[in-house]
Amino acid sequence: MLMTKIVFLLIVAAAFTSTIFTQQPGNVTVKVTIVDKDLNLKNVPKFALIVRKVNDPAFAEHRLSTSADGSATISLEPGSYVVVSAKPLAFEAKSFSWEVNFEVEPAKTAFIELSSDNAKIISGSPDLSSLASRRSMSTGGELFKTLRDGVVTIEGELGAGTGFIFDEKGLVLTNQHVIDESNEIRVRFDKNTSVKARLLAIDEERDLAVLQINLSALPKSRVLKMAANETIEPPVFEGEHVFTIGSPVNQEKILSSGIVSKIEARAIISDISFSTGNSGGPLFNSIGEVVGVTTFSVKTRDGSVFTGNVVKEDSSGLAGIVRIEEAAALIAKARAIAATKGTPSGELMPNIPDGVFPIETIKTALKSKDFPLKQYVSDVKNYQIKYMTPVYKFYVMEKDRIESLNNRRKRNKEKGMTDTADPFRDLRYWNEYAGELRPVVQILALPETGASGASMLLSVLSSGTIGYSTPLDQKYKADFYQMKLMCDGKEVTPLIRNKTEIVRELQNYYKDRKRFTYAGVYSYPYEVFAPGQCRQMQVQLFSEEDIETPITTDVQEATKNRVWMDFRDFRTQTAAVRQ
Numbered sequence: 001m002l003m004t005k006i007v008f009l010l011i012v013a014a015a016f017t018s019t020i021f022t023q024q025p026g027n028v029t030v031k032v033t034i035v036d037k038d039l040n041l042k043n044v045p046k047f048a049l050i051v052r053k054v055n056d057p058a059f060a061e062h063r064l065s066t067s068a069d070g071s072a073t074i075s076l077e078p079g080s081y082v083v084v085s086a087k088p089l090a091f092e093a094k095s096f097s098w099e100v101n102f103e104v105e106p107a108k109t110a111f112i113e114l115s116s117d118n119a120k121i122i123s124g125s126p127d128l129s130s131l132a133s134r135r136s137m138s139t140g141g142e143l144f145k146t147l148r149d150g151v152v153t154i155e156g157e158l159g160a161g162t163g164f165i166f167d168e169k170g171l172v173l174t175n176q177h178v179i180d181e182s183n184e185i186r187v188r189f190d191k192n193t194s195v196k197a198r199l200l201a202i203d204e205e206r207d208l209a210v211l212q213i214n215l216s217a218l219p220k221s222r223v224l225k226m227a228a229n230e231t232i233e234p235p236v237f238e239g240e241h242v243f244t245i246g247s248p249v250n251q252e253k254i255l256s257s258g259i260v261s262k263i264e265a266r267a268i269i270s271d272i273s274f275s276t277g278n279s280g281g282p283l284f285n286s287i288g289e290v291v292g293v294t295t296f297s298v299k300t301r302d303g304s305v306f307t308g309n310v311v312k313e314d315s316s317g318l319a320g321i322v323r324i325e326e327a328a329a330l331i332a333k334a335r336a337i338a339a340t341k342g343t344p345s346g347e348l349m350p351n352i353p354d355g356v357f358p359i360e361t362i363k364t365a366l367k368s369k370d371f372p373l374k375q376y377v378s379d380v381k382n383y384q385i386k387y388m389t390p391v392y393k394f395y396v397m398e399k400d401r402i403e404s405l406n407n408r409r410k411r412n413k414e415k416g417m418t419d420t421a422d423p424f425r426d427l428r429y430w431n432e433y434a435g436e437l438r439p440v441v442q443i444l445a446l447p448e449t450g451a452s453g454a455s456m457l458l459s460v461l462s463s464g465t466i467g468y469s470t471p472l473d474q475k476y477k478a479d480f481y482q483m484k485l486m487c488d489g490k491e492v493t494p495l496i497r498n499k500t501e502i503v504r505e506l507q508n509y510y511k512d513r514k515r516f517t518y519a520g521v522y523s524y525p526y527e528v529f530a531p532g533q534c535r536q537m538q539v540q541l542f543s544e545e546d547i548e549t550p551i552t553t554d555v556q557e558a559t560k561n562r563v564w565m566d567f568r569d570f571r572t573q574t575a576a577v578r579q
Contacts, residue, residue: 027354028102028110030064030083031071031252035116035144039243039257043070048086053079054101069252073354076104083112088122095122109192117145143288144245144255153188153247154178154197154211154280157499162247162281163187164224164290166331169212169338172279173327175295176202176209181518183482183495185211186349189218190249196350198341200334206266206326207295210334214346222281226324227289235324236260236291242270243284244294248277263287268292268321283321285528292321352495352523357390357437360567365391366399368568375562379448380553382478383541389440389526389566402555439570441529441563445483445520445541447476449504476517479544483520487534496523528572529563 028051032044032476047066051074054060063086081102088095096119102112152172154163156179163174172187179185179199188194197211215221227235236242243257258272268283269366269418274294283292365371376392378385386392447514485492497522503514520541528534537560 006239013066027073027075028081028104028112029071029073030066030112030114032066032089032098032114033070033252034089034119035094035095035255039144039241039255041144041252041255041385043068044171045070047089049083050086051076051081051083053081061438074533078104078106083114085114089165093123095467097122115145123450143243143284145224147224147282147284147288148245148253148255149220149222151245151247151253151281152218152221153194153277155186155194155496156180157182157184157189157497158234158501159276160248161279162245162294163211163258163280165215165221166224166226166290167335168215168223169335170215170344171200171331171338172197172211172213173293173331174209174211174283175293176204176207178280179209179211181499182497187211187213188528189221192351193218194351195346195505196344196349198344201330203327203330204455205321207332208293208322208330210330212338212341212344216343217346217348224290225288227285227291229325235289236263236268236285238263241286242268242291244272244274244278245282245284246274246281246294246442250353254278260377263323266323266326267319270321272321278427287326290324292323293327295320296323299485319523332456350493350495350525352440353525355439355570355574357439357567358569359437361566362391362394365566366395371395371399372562373438375556378553378556378559380539381551382448382543383480383551384446385539385541385553387445387555387563388444389563391436391566393442438523439574440523441526441565442521442523443483443485443539445480445539446502447478447480447517447519447543449474449515450477474515476515478517480518480520481521481542481544483542484540485522485524485528486536486540488536488537492524492528494522494524498522524561526567529565531558531561534560 030049032047032049034042034044036042043066045066045068047065047070049066049072051062051064056079062074062076064074080103082099083102084099085097088097090096096116098114098119099437100112100114102110104110117472122561150165152163152165154161154172154174158181159178161175161178163172165176185197185199186194187197195213197213200210200212202209215543229235238260241257242260244257246256248254254274254277255270256274256278258270260268260270262269267346270283272294274281278294281294282290283294285291323435373395376387376389413442482497485494499518500521501516502519503516528537537555538552539555540552542548542550
């Protein structure tokens with residue numbers, strides 16, 4: 001069965017709602033950020049840094065330059081080092097410079113943050129307005145540094161959002177739509193640390209959910225303080241400066257600020273705006289107390305906008321904010337349930353490895369006249385399974401355009417013309433956003449379509465009585481629930497569990513009708529496909545029609561060999577970095 005390019009794009013996009021990193025052993029990442037006068041966190045790109053080894057004059061210093069996201073990575077031998085700014089950073093009438101010592105331990109990673117908090121700051125000659133902005137920046141920077149450790153990323157199977165810790169028992173508040181339709185929920189504290197979460201209670205009307213995690217697995221986390229409504233002053237007032245900390249996948253925790261324009265019975269109206277990754281995050285008043293839960297506008301299937309369970313015709317792009325008082329009943333219910341249960345597991349979940357799949361590998365593979373398409377695809381009852389490496393994904397998405405450009409190039413060459421069209425132009429975007437080039441294998445379980453039994457019977461009967469067959473009613477044969485990758489009888493823990501909704505126009509007797517279902521897209525480490533790693537590798541699929549009985553299929557040796565071969569250049573590249 002052929003899948004349309006649009007459907008495949010939707011699947012690939014959803015598969016990367018959660019972008020998760022881990023450092024290669026021996027790697028050091030330096031991140032340079034600064035908080036501006038409006039409490040916005042700014043990455044510092046193209047900033048020159050120097051790394052020296054402490055008390056080792058023979059060590060050749062390394063010079064680095066930060067990328068667009070303010071980070072730079074280097075591989076260093078174990079020892080004591082210092083990173084310094086090559087020259088001061090001029091920002092908002094001030095000069096920032098850094099000199100930070102750090103240690104590199106064997107087989108461990110290191111992350112060094114250069115920010116307003118550990119910088120040497122020299123002020124110019126500011127006027128009164130810049131003096132005020134300096135006070136505001138300092139306060140905001142301190143609040144952000146303190147409060148961000150209470151904010152976490154919520155990884156549901158249909159997407160990802162933000163949540164925050166509000167109880168020492170590990171209770172986390174977020175939006176209900178973030179964890180909707182999820183068989184497993186993970187809470188991520190940072191790039192290297194995530195755990196499974198237990199769902200305690202939901203409030204669909206207010207779009208809220210309470211989870212529970214084991215805080216012992218997150219030793220640097222903190223419990224955020226929620227504003228009390230019984231005090232003389234209100235938790236938040238119109239005209240007050242507010243801010244939120246979001247924790248979207250693929251990015252550091254992000255601070256956004258705004259001003260409260262109106263307070264309604266159940267919601268806070270503000271000019272603060274943010275993306276889907278911030279959905280479920282805390283809204284803070286000017287003294288750092290949680291006064292609301294940010295709720296991103298969610299589009300329904302008909303294109304209308306769903307915000308806090310209110311359907312609107314369109315959206316201004318601003319977010320709804322649920323007042324924290326609206327969560328009181330749900331929080332009380334969740335605390336009562338948590339008291340009857342033990343502490344959830346503190347087992348750490350695996351992380352997507354660092355590194356980028358080589359673009360040249362994709363180009364070389366796609367130039368082959370006989371692309372081994374069949375080695376990536378198999379069929380099992382009611383499902384088509386695809387073993388997606390970056391090579392295979394790019395081939396499926398771009399093969400028609402590449403073939404057309406190659407044919408055009410041949411025609412132009414016959415006419416003596418030069419054709420400069422680049423068939424691999426879209427790889428530049430894959431490289432820029434890197435998500436498409438993560439070194440993982442995605443297994444796609446796509447439900448197949450077919451005619452319903454009733455329509456087939458009717459067609460046969462009509463053919464025998466009136467001389468022609470009636471149209472068939474096409475439907476999905478199954479609805480995806482979850483999958484498991486088994487290695488010698490033991491389940492391989494997926495790096496990411498994703499479900500994505502797919503929509504197809506299928507014939508419904510005499511007219512086309514939209515049909516909806518879910519496909520599964522789970523990400524796995526490529527190492528599990530190494531020769532000899534698994535004597536028997538199987539994929540088990542569970543449908544919503546029968547969530548207990550798996551549909552099992554063996555992963556063929558040709559498929560395992562093809563996947564392993566696709567990662568040959570990446571393995572060579574990774575080995576060179578580690579040396």
